[in-house]
Amino acid sequence: MTSTRAKxxxxxxxxxxxxxxxxxxxxxxxxxxxxxxxxxxxxxTLRPGPRLLAVTxxxxxxxxxxxxxxxxxxxxxECLRVYAAAGTGVxxxxxxxxxxxxxxxxxxxxxxxxLDVPGLPNRARVSASGRMVSWTxxxxxxxxxxxxxxTRTGFLDTRTGAAVTTLEDFAIRRDGRPYRSPDVNxxxxxxAGDDNTFYATLSTAGKRWLVRGDAAARTVTTxxxxxxxxxxxxxxxxxxxxxxxxxxxxxxxxxxxxxxxTMRVTATAERASVDDQAAWLDGTTLAYTLRQDDGRPDVWSxxxxxxxxxxxxxxxxxxxxxxx
Amino acid sequence: MYLSTVSRPATDAPAGGRPxxxxxxxxxxxxxxxxxxxxxxxxxxxxxxxxPLYLVLGLNLSPLAFGVLDGVYTGATAVLxxxxxxxADRFRRRKLVAGAGYALSAVAKLxxxxxxxxxxxxxxxxxxxxxGKGIRTxxxxxxxxxxxxxxxLGRAFGVHRAMDGVGAFLGPLVAFAVLLAxxxxxxxxxxxxxxxxxxxxxxxxxxxRERPAPVxxxxxxxERRVTVREAAGLLRDRPxxxxxxxxxxxxxxxxxxxxxxxxxxxxxxxxxxxxxLLAVGTSLAYLLLAGPLGALADRIGRLPVVVGGYGALxxxYLLLAGPVHGWPLLVLTLALYGLFYAATDGVLIALAGPVLPxxxxxxGIALVQTGQALAYLLSSVLFGLAWQVWGPRxxxxxxxxxxxxxxLVSVFLLAPLTRRSSR
Numbered sequence: 001m002t003s004t005r006a007k008x009x010x011x012x013x014x015x016x017x018x019x020x021x022x023x024x025x026x027x028x029x030x031x032x033x034x035x036x037x038x039x040x041x042x043x044x045t046l047r048p049g050p051r052l053l054a055v056t057x058x059x060x061x062x063x064x065x066x067x068x069x070x071x072x073x074x075x076x077x078e079c080l081r082v083y084a085a086a087g088t089g090v091x092x093x094x095x096x097x098x099x100x101x102x103x104x105x106x107x108x109x110x111x112x113x114x115l116d117v118p119g120l121p122n123r124a125r126v127s128a129s130g131r132m133v134s135w136t137x138x139x140x141x142x143x144x145x146x147x148x149x150x151t152r153t154g155f156l157d158t159r160t161g162a163a164v165t166t167l168e169d170f171a172i173r174r175d176g177r178p179y180r181s182p183d184v185n186x187x188x189x190x191x192a193g194d195d196n197t198f199y200a201t202l203s204t205a206g207k208r209w210l211v212r213g214d215a216a217a218r219t220v221t222t223x224x225x226x227x228x229x230x231x232x233x234x235x236x237x238x239x240x241x242x243x244x245x246x247x248x249x250x251x252x253x254x255x256x257x258x259x260x261x262t263m264r265v266t267a268t269a270e271r272a273s274v275d276d277q278a279a280w281l282d283g284t285t286l287a288y289t290l291r292q293d294d295g296r297p298d299v300w301s302x303x304x305x306x307x308x309x310x311x312x313x314x315x316x317x318x319x320x321x322x323x324x
Numbered sequence: 325m326y327l328s329t330v331s332r333p334a335t336d337a338p339a340g341g342r343p344x345x346x347x348x349x350x351x352x353x354x355x356x357x358x359x360x361x362x363x364x365x366x367x368x369x370x371x372x373x374x375x376p377l378y379l380v381l382g383l384n385l386s387p388l389a390f391g392v393l394d395g396v397y398t399g400a401t402a403v404l405x406x407x408x409x410x411x412a413d414r415f416r417r418r419k420l421v422a423g424a425g426y427a428l429s430a431v432a433k434l435x436x437x438x439x440x441x442x443x444x445x446x447x448x449x450x451x452x453x454x455x456g457k458g459i460r461t462x463x464x465x466x467x468x469x470x471x472x473x474x475x476x477l478g479r480a481f482g483v484h485r486a487m488d489g490v491g492a493f494l495g496p497l498v499a500f501a502v503l504l505a506x507x508x509x510x511x512x513x514x515x516x517x518x519x520x521x522x523x524x525x526x527x528x529x530x531x532x533r534e535r536p537a538p539v540x541x542x543x544x545x546x547e548r549r550v551t552v553r554e555a556a557g558l559l560r561d562r563p564x565x566x567x568x569x570x571x572x573x574x575x576x577x578x579x580x581x582x583x584x585x586x587x588x589x590x591x592x593x594x595x596x597x598x599x600x601l602l603a604v605g606t607s608l609a610y611l612l613l614a615g616p617l618g619a620l621a622d623r624i625g626r627l628p629v630v631v632g633g634y635g636a637l638x639x640x641y642l643l644l645a646g647p648v649h650g651w652p653l654l655v656l657t658l659a660l661y662g663l664f665y666a667a668t669d670g671v672l673i674a675l676a677g678p679v680l681p682x683x684x685x686x687x688g689i690a691l692v693q694t695g696q697a698l699a700y701l702l703s704s705v706l707f708g709l710a711w712q713v714w715g716p717r718x719x720x721x722x723x724x725x726x727x728x729x730x731x732l733v734s735v736f737l738l739a740p741l742t743r744r745s746s747r
Contacts, residue, residue: 007530011526011527011530018522021515021519022520025511025512026506026509026512026516029506029509029511030507030509030512080381097503097507098377098500119376120377120380121380138376169590179712180712180715180716181711182583182586182707182708183708250443291384293441294441295382295383295384295441297384
């Protein structure tokens with residue numbers, strides 16, 4: 001039938017036009033993508049020193065703290081998040097086009113341990129002694145129409161080799177009572193000096209809590225509401241964190257500091273919304289990532305006591321970590 | 325290929341004997357709609373597969389802020405689904421309304437490119453996509469019922485849902501193939517997804533035929549336009565009321581995929597990165613079983629197959645609460661869960677279609693599906709509470725009990741309808 005013929009011709013033409021459009025867009029956008037950063041111009045090590053470790057164009061890099069905008073050493077090693085302490089590093093790295101792993105690094109950036117993790121890199125930390133390595137990933141929802149994102153947080157004891165793949169299995173005490181719920185999510189771990197006590201964020205029933213954890217006892221206990229992405233100060237007395245404005249993450253976060261003795265919260269001078277787990281450069285200064293409108297990152301710093309003003313530390317970089 | 329057969333009426337019954345059937349025993353319109361669904365699901369699942377990568381790594385957004393609006397969207401699309409069904413009935417343009425739904429979802433893929441890093445804009449785009457899905461489902465299913473003789477509806481829905489499942493299965497593979505070819509360029513995936521979705525609209529426009537309502541549905545009065553009053557009358561119509569009630573009740577006893585996979589993963593300590601494979605296993609069982617179970621429903625009746633399907637759901641929950649461990653638990657649970665979907669998703673609509681008056685059938689199907697969607701929303705909240713109070717194992721045992729009770733009541737509600745309408 002001619003009408004059938006006409007329909008088949010129309011269909012074939014549509015396939016050609018739409019196929020050309022899809023392929024053409026892919027080719028053009030691939031061509032206009034920026035060239036990858038030139039890697040390995042200078043040696044990068046994680047040995048303690050007055051340098052700032054960060055991710056530059058998805059690669060591990062260091063810059064002198066005294067002159068952060070000066071020449072930067074960029075390594076071959078690709079990481080989306082990086083952190084280091086006492087010569088031990090953690091790197092959340094791609095293992096294929098869509099999967100990621102936690103890579104533990106020695107001071108010369110050689111991998112000493114690899115763990116496959118589900119989901120997409122979010123946070124990474126190493127305890128001050130270099131012993132405890134922790135991470136958080138985002139795990140996507142099962143379907144486009146149910147936007148259920150969740151987090152997976154785990155840690156590794158580099159001395160014993162024991163790994164916890166999800167903190168959601170830990171026993172929870174909320175306001176002094178045992179608590180359980182299928183919607184529990186944990187993210188943003190920071191370990192204390194004893195390498196057993198840790199702090200993290202626990203979210204459930206639409207609220208977010210600071211929890212204090214005990215790695216050996218496998219427990220977490222709520223401490224205070226509306227504290228996310230805690231970062232313990234070097235002396236262990238204060239926690240830098242992001243505080244949701246009006247307790248509503250949709251309104252953004254204010255970078256703040258909680259004094260664990262008085263439980264008083266001091267907002268820093270940074271007015272922009274900070275969606276990061278801050279790093280302590282020393283006992284008085286915080287470093288964190290801010291993103292420009294197009295998503296490009298810069299590392300900024302601000303005094304922890306609420307004084308002063310934020311200043312840009314490292315343009316075009318993210319995931320800052322002092323090398324202590 | 326179905327293409328050679330679709331231009332002729334599918335339900336023509338040659339004089340004497342059984343009605344002639346096309347490839348796989350279903351009509352051309354059903355195969356055309358199945359093809360549209362297959363292509364659309366490839367497009368939708370392409371986006372599903374890369375959306376987390378895009379939000380987290382492409383845009384560096386914190387995706388936890390997205391879940392908040394979920395309930396609002398579900399409620400809004402539920403209402404609009406019924407409105408879409410009514411418009412399709414009133415103007416007898418089911419194909420047009422379904423097509424508008426498919427087109428809306430296609431455009432939403434391009435919307436992702438324009439939304440940039442704005443969280444509200446991305447939320448709006450996802451809402452438009454869902455709206456498209458919401459308004460197209462009921463007219464599409466109504467088209468299937470209107471193009472198929474009542475005694476072949478089970479098979480027709482079975483074939484349609486199997487084709488749908490194949491698309492959902494292929495989507496992520498296509499998306500990852502695009503990423504392998506062009507690198508981490510999510511925009512290219514969205515443009516490709518749009519092109520695929522647009523192709524589905526072309527197939528719908530060219531090959532899906534909408535016939536006038538079957539003769540004998542309402543006789544000469546059929547020329548009147550469906551009024552709001554007539555559509556609302558569905559809720560006073562006893563069979564329709566029983567259908568909606570049963571669908572909502574059964575929906576209330578269904579705890580949702582997320583919970584099933586979470587329970588399975590916790591029971592078996594499935595390596596977390598293999599977690600997505602649980603859904604793959606279920607959909608594989610679903611697409612393999614949907615066709616045969618649909619055909620079975622035509623032979624032994626739709627209600628027995630639906631009952632069997634909820635029996636499989638009951639078994640799934642018992643397994644999750646019970647003592648079986650290891651690979652047997654994993655394989656058995658996923659197979660039963662896929663069986664549940666294959667025996668209920670299309671078959672329930674095949675059961676509902678002939679019971680609903682042809683003039684307001686799209687509205688009726690929309691009501692059934694909306695009742696189910698709202699019940700799912702409520703059941704996931706209730707199951708979350710049960711988990712908090714009793715713990716996961718006890719909560720799923722209670723869910724199994726709820727399935728049994730809902731099933732008994734539903735059989736009581738539905739048995740009189742099927743006795744009257746089928747066979």
